[in-house]
Amino acid sequence: GDSVTQTEGLVTLTEGLPVMLNCTYQTIYSNPFLFWYVHYLNESPRLLLKSSTDNKRTEHQGFHATLHKSSSSFHLQKSSAQLSDSALYYCALSENYGNEKITFGAGTKLTIKP
Amino acid sequence: EAAVTQSPRNKVAVTGGKVTLSCNQTNNHNNMYWYRQDTGHGLRLIHYSYGAGSTEKGDIPDGYKASRPSQENFSLILELATPSQTSVYFCASGGEGYEQYFGPGTRLTVL
Numbered sequence: 001g002d003s004v005t006q007t008e009g010l011v012t013l014t015e016g017l018p019v020m021l022n023c024t025y026q027t028i029y030s031n032p033f034l035f036w037y038v039h040y041l042n043e044s045p046r047l048l049l050k051s052s053t054d055n056k057r058t059e060h061q062g063f064h065a066t067l068h069k070s071s072s073s074f075h076l077q078k079s080s081a082q083l084s085d086s087a088l089y090y091c092a093l094s095e096n097y098g099n100e101k102i103t104f105g106a107g108t109k110l111t112i113k114p
Numbered sequence: 115e116a117a118v119t120q121s122p123r124n125k126v127a128v129t130g131g132k133v134t135l136s137c138n139q140t141n142n143h144n145n146m147y148w149y150r151q152d153t154g155h156g157l158r159l160i161h162y163s164y165g166a167g168s169t170e171k172g173d174i175p176d177g178y179k180a181s182r183p184s185q186e187n188f189s190l191i192l193e194l195a196t197p198s199q200t201s202v203y204f205c206a207s208g209g210e211g212y213e214q215y216f217g218p219g220t221r222l223t224v225l
Binding site: 001006009033035043044045046047050090094100101102103104105106107 | 159162204213
């Protein structure tokens, strides 16, 4: 079946430094949807970014990610971390044939310090 | 107004007892999902539904049943709760473009 790997469970950064959270995936389908969901403390998880287009940069709320099918990757980046970015980030995958079932990675807890 | 709500928000149950977690959505989405969230495992799919009357097994269905009596409501049932089912449970509804909308979560403790 599908799988999503997030290599870092915990990431701690100083405010102002760049953010990069890694995500790689495995699927037998050639046209998957990739997502980043963000889960702030005491809130519900919500969608941050999504893409199904190879080599196209997707941006939202200062974050960006590019789907690279050649390397099965969808890393999340931000040029300058803010204290408010502290949250749990999930990379996720859906097979693009209509069943809307999503497979989530284990998550990366991002903590931004002053 | 919240489009996906869950009840109860917190629940303490005894081992061997029956637990029912309820979810209601006003998004008019066909698809609904139940996940559990555990550190190191992320969000894992337990059951999902394509519409009223349908339930499908997710990735970790053992020990759980689901019921979808209507478009709006989706329940997760633990017939014989065990301590290993202590977790935070999230319900979600699925919109177009594969985006899912999550509820606030239910923290379940099984003693």
